[in-house]
Amino acid sequence: MAELYLALIHHPVVNKKGDTVGSAVTNMDLHDIARAARTFGVKGYYVVTPYPDQAALCQQIMAHWTQGAGATANPARKSALERIRISDCFESMCKEIQAQESQGLVKVATSARPYENTVSCKHLKRNLNEHMPHVIVFGTAWGLADEIIEQCDYILEPISGAGSYNHLSVRSAASIYLDRLING
């Protein structure tokens, strides 16, 4: 199976009005998504932020759980947070993964909004058997800005439930997509 990466974008994302903004790092996004990534065999989980203070906050949280008191108290959490990488922008992150993998990279956007050219999780799961590394890209705030979506090769279908409500947390969405891609 292809190597799988996750990316959580803090800029550029959109706010409620559709303006392009940057968002703050949320501690629980680091923990929950790293734990899901570790569960489902994701090779690297990139937290993407251009803001040095936010990158420093991430480093501090990671250091506590991977080298500090948290690492001793909770080795399972250590082995999850060890998969986090920090990058200052989407383009640098893609270059870094491509350099590691020495081959192309398939970029997959996610959105709660419907797009014409979405693909299903089943479709993407078949592609994952073709051995090209994939990165699944998530937006914070009200979702990825179009300039990120336009750089991606695919857009995953939105997660729908019992109706039209489409306000899952990014932590829930990442967990469900990973389960569908690995176990679906």
Add this chain to the structure above:
Amino acid sequence: MAELYLALIHHPVVNKKGDTVGSAVTNMDLHDIARAARTFGVKGYYVVTPYPDQAALCQQIMAHWTQGAGATANPARKSALERIRISDCFESMCKEIQAQESQGLVKVATSARPYENTVSCKHLKRNLNEHMPHVIVFGTAWGLADEIIEQCDYILEPISGAGSYNHLSVRSAASIYLDRLING
């Protein structure tokens, strides 16, 4: 389809050593699980705590998002948090649901640990078509105490991924189980 309820137990649960303890309410558990519950058509999401200060904290968070400034700023969040109910113990919660539904209640425990008599999500999904209300029960801390599991009719299979790592957050686990039960 049967009515579906969720319960998040804060006592009795176990700690890392296996001792029975009570845990504090986590703000993100209210939000993320309520949003997933709303997405997947869950009728009620019970936060179960015997501690009056923790119940008061829940009430305060709910009031902000369902009646206060949060309700105006974010109506989607309002419609999720409106599904939260607070109960002081598992037994009272079960009675309350049974009184509402005027029929029996199937209680389904969840655990990251394997048990001999677990059922698959596919199995439970078939049962959900039989119109008896179901409550899916989640533990905080290191999981449900045996006295809760023993009162349940079923135990759902643990969520496994690419290996033996079984440390998903309860927010991720609840989201994945709901997706499997509704869409799986």
